[in-house]
Amino acid sequence: GAVVSQHPSWVICKSGTSVKIECRSLDFQATTMFWYRQFPKQSLMLMATSNEGSKATYEQGVEKDKFLINHASLTLSTLTVTSAHPEDSSFYICSALGTSGNEQFFGPGTRLTVL
Amino acid sequence: DAKTTQPTSMDCAEGRAANLPCNHSTISGNEYVYWYRQIHSQGPQYIIHGLKNNETNEMASLIITEDRKSSTLILPHATLRDTAVYYCIVNDNNDMRFGAGTRLTVKP
Numbered sequence: 336g337a338v339v340s341q342h343p344s345w346v347i348c349k350s351g352t353s354v355k356i357e358c359r360s361l362d363f364q365a366t367t368m369f370w371y372r373q374f375p376k377q378s379l380m381l382m383a384t385s386n387e388g389s390k391a392t393y394e395q396g397v398e399k400d401k402f403l404i405n406h407a408s409l410t411l412s413t414l415t416v417t418s419a420h421p422e423d424s425s426f427y428i429c430s431a432l433g434t435s436g437n438e439q440f441f442g443p444g445t446r447l448t449v450l
Numbered sequence: 451d452a453k454t455t456q457p458t459s460m461d462c463a464e465g466r467a468a469n470l471p472c473n474h475s476t477i478s479g480n481e482y483v484y485w486y487r488q489i490h491s492q493g494p495q496y497i498i499h500g501l502k503n504n505e506t507n508e509m510a511s512l513i514i515t516e517d518r519k520s521s522t523l524i525l526p527h528a529t530l531r532d533t534a535v536y537y538c539i540v541n542d543n544n545d546m547r548f549g550a551g552t553r554l555t556v557k558p
Contacts, residue, residue, distance in 0.1 A: 339493075369545060378537070379494065379548040428493050432544055437482065439546055441493035 341442035355415045356445045358429030364409035365431035373426040419449045454538045459553040468525040472538030475519045481542040487534040528556045
C-alpha cells in the first residue's frame with residue numbers, strides 16, 4: 336500500500352524557535368496533502384490543505400503566518416511552525432491523497448514539544 | 451463539525467466480531483463513508499470506504515443501510531491489536547474531518 340513518512344518523528348525545541356516538519360509520499364505522487372494537529376485525548380483537527388505548486392488553504396482559526404506550508408514537489412510537503420510557543424506542543428500528522436482520489440494515507444505523526 | 455455520531459467507547463472479547471455503529475443521517479448523495487482507526491500515538495490507518503453497497507476487504511466489512519443514514523464497521527475476529535479509536539467520516543471532497551470516534555477495547 337501507499338506509504339507516507341514524516342520527519343522528524345519527535346522534536347523538542349525552545350520557545351521562540353522555528354521547527355520544520357517534512358511529509359513525504361514514498362511510493363506515489365500526491366498533488367494534495369493535508370496537515371492535522373492532535374492535542375492529547377482529542378481528535379485530529381484539520382489545519383490546512385496543501386496543493387503542489389500553489390498556496391495552501393488554511394482552516395478557520397489557523398494562522399497562516401505561523402504555520403508555513405510548502406508543497407514544492409509531488410512527494411514532499413513541509414510544515415514550519417514559526418516562533419513556536421508551549422501551546423503549539425502537539426502531535427502533527429500529515430496525509431496524502433492517493434492517486435485514485437478516494438483514499439488518504441496518513442503519516443506516522445510528529446510529536447512537537449516546545450519548552 | 452463532524453457529520454457523524456459514534457458511541458464513545460465499546461468493548462469486545464478477543465476472537466469475537468466487533469460491530470461499530472455510525473450514524474450519518476445528513477449524508478448527501480455523493481458523500482462516501484470512510485473508516486479509519488488510530489492506535490495510540492500513531493497516524494490514522496485507512497480501513498475501508500463505501501458509497502452505497504456493502505464492502506469487504508482483508509481488514510473489515512462495511513455495511514451501509516439502504517437509506518445511507520447509518521453504517522456498521524465489522525471486524526470479524528477482533529484481536530488485541532485491534533484496540534484503537536475508530537473514526538467514521540463522511541465526505542465527498544477528500545478532506546477528512548474527524549469526529550471523536552469510538553474507542554474500541556478488545557479484551558482477552
